[in-house]
Amino acid sequence: MMETTFSMTRVQHIMRRDLIENWKSNLYGLLGIFAACFFPMLGFLWSAEHWTEEGYPEVYSFERFCGNMLGIIGMVVSVAMIYYASRIMKCMDNKEKRISYLLLPATKLEKFFSRALFVTVGTVLMILVALLALELTHYLLLPLFDLPTVYSQPMLVEVFSMKWAHASVDATGESVYSWWLMQLLVWIFCLWNHSLFILGGSFWYKHPFLKTIGACLAVTILGGILFASSVDSGIWSFLIRRVDENYPHSPQTVNGLLTIISVVFLLFTVFNWWLSYRLFTRSEVVKRKLWRL
Template sequence: MIKDTFFSLPRFVNLCRKEMVESWKTNLLRIVLLYGLMAVIMLWNGYFEYKWDHSSSSDPMWTFLLGLFAWFLWGGGCLSASFTMEKLKTKTSRISVLMTPATPFEKFFARWFVFTVVFLVVLLITYKMADYTRVVVYSLAYPGKSFITPVDLSHMVGDSDFYTLCDNNWQFGAFVTGYFFVQSLFVLGSTIWPKNSFLKTFAACALIVVVYTSVGAFLGKMFFQGKGYYNLWGDWTEENIFCLLIIGCTLFTIVNWTIAYFRFKESEIINRM
């Protein structure tokens, strides 16, 4: 019988260890699949890129690799978030989760930590491993091309002559907070639909976006038709817009995670599948 406390760090650490050790085969398979998929894509693109002679001193693959990291971050993050409550899919695993001697917050926070924070660490490690695999393979294949080097992720943001995903810190902040907002939608979806969570959440989000876009376009056409160009943002600067976007995404992310937690607490009372 546990003490009626909200959070205990030793118990939380043990719970995280339990979550990762019990499913180590599944987790290992997912990590290998993630590494293998990135390595294959990098090697395939490198085959077409490196067969030509390049006069530049920088690796011509870097532009592609930075974009690839962003795609795997968003896509993998959403897929990982949809696994947050996968143990609630069956009756047996559901009882096992709910009977674990820990508080509801610790159970939810442990699952959230593994599939949100640990995922980012795993993604970074597997991405660098796949990148070094590319460098080793093509350094051996083309020993005279000294520009084949590992990608520098610091080029994701910065105002320079080299390609960057984000030109300044405001854009990078919007990129990061936007990722966590979208990821939080899939965390929430996993608590609502433990079965086929990714597909159902994606379908629900796509439907909502289509409806809101259609309604917004209809209202805009109805109210502003014949009135010429209408500047929605007025005299707002780019920094103001990105600042508003960062604040909005942060608030909605926290709200989604909070709703997901309370939805998880409901599962201890009733199963709404």
């Protein structure tokens, strides 16, 4: 009888099986991420050549190029992360795959953990390989363009240095909020957004990416309607007045608010992961019905 304790050895066997079965789709995904960054970079290099001809300063031209690449890389990485998150249960998208996966000699926690590693760590590694290939391609393309020597600098170093913006300051030069708390909130919000697609992929086995986007869009529209109704009723004006009366405008107040929001979104993220695992533990060969959850 199989042991019920968690075993990394069994996790490794499951992951090796998935890698062998899905190596082609993983390769296509890596090439897709690379291509989505490469073609815009090619266009930006061509444009940078014209910026130089028009007399823009070399450093400004390079910073503008890296700023454009920051937007492209950020968008591609975001889409790739949520797309692969929605494919967490790709191994269960038809009856034959469900039978094969559910009968693997491993606990359900080990099976879910292996899939979670693929759509988190595996996706990050895929993105890193694609970005390193993009950096190498950047150097290989330079001889084809008449660009200043500043473009010989590592592109990714400059791009990622732009990501870490400084905190806002008020008229007196004092920070409006903690830079670290704001960065923490941004990362937790990204994790929460990622967990929504983990949850969607655990519920919908077929076309989970589109269905999750559709569900999020529907909830957003409904939330917008409810928010507009609450604004008309004057509830928010009353709450804002009460906050202004009881809490002074200070960095401490803003930091406290950032902390509360971070904790709330972190709890939502943990809940989405827990619910995703719960859905997987109730997986059956015949696709479950909603009322049987």
